[in-house]
Amino acid sequence: MVHTQHELLDSYRDELDLFSIWMKNKGMTKATQRAYLSDTMHFLHAAYPAEVKKLTKMDVMRFMSACREKGAGDEARNRKLSALRAFFKALIELEQLEANPAALIAKSKQEKNKIPSYLEEDELEAFIHMLGGKHYGRNLCIVLLMAYAGLRVGEVHRMNVHDFQADGSIHILGKGRKWRVIPLPEQIQAVLRQAIEERVGAKQGKEQPMFVSQFGRRLSIRMIQTVADDAFKRLKADMPSLAPKRMSSHKLRHSFATMQIRSGTDIRTLQELLGHASIETTQIYTHIDNKQLQNAMNNIAAKIYVPVQKYT
Template sequence: MDSTSDFLQRMDQYQTFLVMEKGLGEKTIAAYSADLMRFGLFLEKKKTDRVSHIDTGLILAYLIHLRNRGLSARSRARHLVSLRGFFKFLTNEKIVEKDPAQQVDLPKTGLQLPDVLTISDVEALLDAPDRNQPEGLRDAAMLELIYGAGLRVSELIRLAMTGINLEAGFVRVFGKGSKERVVPVGRMALNAIREYLDRSRPLLLKNRSSADLFVTRRGRAMTRQSFWNLVGRYARQAKLKKKISPHSLRHSFATHLLEGGADLRAVQMMLGHADISTTQIYTHVAQRQLVEAHKKYHPRG
């Protein structure tokens, strides 16, 4: 790496800070420096030099890179701690305006990358409910919608009758921070919802009224836990080997759109992400799958 690199200069400043202000020992500083140097080499491959150009998506890509190189969850967590300290220093010193490492969460079990289903897995899951039963029609409509619109579980179960426009083909949901967004809904999901409204919802309500779109036999909105349980049940019924959660369908929605050529900004708006860096992780997942497909199927891969 070029000795005049902006990244290296900021690293030198940070090391001085650790010695003079924090009073850390040689071994601790050497460990932090080794972690940062490894990140610096990654930046060099990405042709990124200035620390002001580093965003959350790039840090996520680096952690995925470390995982692909075989580093354990504990080692990746240590690297993230080193990066957090470095960027906290840069932010406090007004060298960068925004801390890109602050949004990255690495739990004890390791970096939780999105669980992405294949399209055939999704089809098997969506075909699992028995559409001859009222609950099966409801469950099918809910599964179609959470995948078809990339909703969060909380958004799905709180969806009101007034929140869906079947004619125009969209849902109006309230996401994190009660932010409203409008998301288009595909034909399959719209058909499943129409069928549920015609043949299932009246039987579940039994002359009761409800403002909620999806209801139980008690005439109430489905709970978050109940929906988690039914997703698990249908995943087992579909004989899916992956561990599936409702969020897996949201992740799959985003990844499948990007793999199909959708614009990142459009996906960001549909997911309701305030910051596009949160959406960028799906591009890394999609790119990794493309690389794997190329290696597997190309004659010179």
Template sequence: MKWTQALQEYQDYLRIERGLSKNSILNYSLDIKKLIGWLEEHSIQTSPVVITEESLQEFIYTIAKKVNPRSQSRIISGLRGFFNYLVFSEYRTTNPLELIESPKIGRKLPDTLSEEEIDMLIKNIDLSSSQGERNRAILETLYACGLRVSELISLKTSDLFFEEGFIKVTGKGDKERFVPIGDGTIKFIELYRKEIRVHEPIQPLAQDTLFLNRRGNPLSRSMIFVIIKELVVKAGIRKTISPHTFRHSFATHLLERGADLRSIQQMLGHESITTTEVYTHLDKKHLTSVLNNFHPRK
């Protein structure tokens, strides 16, 4: 079996069986292509079926000199998944990375905004312009629903089920979920839709897209970053803030107010509860309060 065949079959597996997005498949593929390039560079004639643990250890030793431990760990994880697929498909009997350990890295906790800082950002929006009304609706939606930026820019008017109090969100791997939305956020979205959006030119392919730019096209990811960056400067907040920060803040504030992890997991669209558990590390004061309030031996 050649590397090109193995890679193509693995990509098909990730797309069809795992339901991963194009971006996720691309990232997994890049790890394998790094290995293929290294083998070619060192004139090592081997195939994915017979490559040995020793060759892979040498490859990992080489990349360890060029990338940080977090990137090294990600590459090892990506390759381990690839060889697990080959074992699953009975091309191999063992995974050559099974005994290769990833470097120890600390778990990076996400930055969050306080409720006051979120209020400061929204207060600094210039509501005298049509774009200001749109930007307020964007920030309110990011924070109130805990959306990824990709989910926000792909949100459609047909995804809004305001009478039921939900929006339909298309997440990673095109997986759909329903997220509750509060009356306050509904008010800002409806204000934008009925007072601003209806008076703007809308391109044919963007008729159902909720948030649009001045030319009537869907907003890009980079534009959302620019909007937030400008507001952070105006508000004088000295933190590294991105659209994802609102998602982290959404989850953290829910946890602080007593929401259970399973509910937060469903709203965020996390496949594993382990991903959601990172938020339990954010506020030690909150956890101490929970212990003092609820444990029988407090």
């Protein structure tokens, strides 16, 4: 049955409004709220015109199966399932439902220890040289914070001027609304101070966002991604060997973690720097450095004894 977005919203407006309120009260980021609402709308589009209270585990499984048939990977399906679990949980907590039909559906098994792509140190230097334009100082600061302090795009987006402390550290609001402190190297401190001096005055109430657009508004996540994407395009044109690699702003964070491991940073410290809730998430970076494996084997090369084989 073909139905319009307007019909869908009319049918499920109350449930979606309650879900939005619930997510805000849980302190979810705006990006998470948008993603969860989008995935929930996708599901309700498939379930229409059934009432939410009559939806079952089979309806959710049928939707997940349809997503697979249309080419959605494990990660995408797991994200959709997380959104639906949250949607039904919200309605239960708000006394609109009694059971969560998505709660007992198993997530798809994802490939473990998948090696993330990253830039080598010389490639990272070349990438930074690709920055330019009218807002060079601001853009340089953004890239340095992702590449040499390991910040996520959303964390750069949420930064305010007062998050940069007098002692040279930055206080970062990460996933799960957890704060962490990152002591910045002096080189990045200097660039950040310069960027603050040059920034356009913000026009957003009491908040003073660290990075603003030419119109004085907090720089959007998409614009921060675009700063990196444009530099990656120029880098690939200059270094054709990188052309097959999928590059995005998040790869700068991977590059930071790789450099930390190579420099001997222990896994617990790296977990704190990256703001990972679980050490398992951080441990992937202990597996990605083939150079360390080679160096480890080279360390014992001189100690290997192989007897000369005697033939009779």
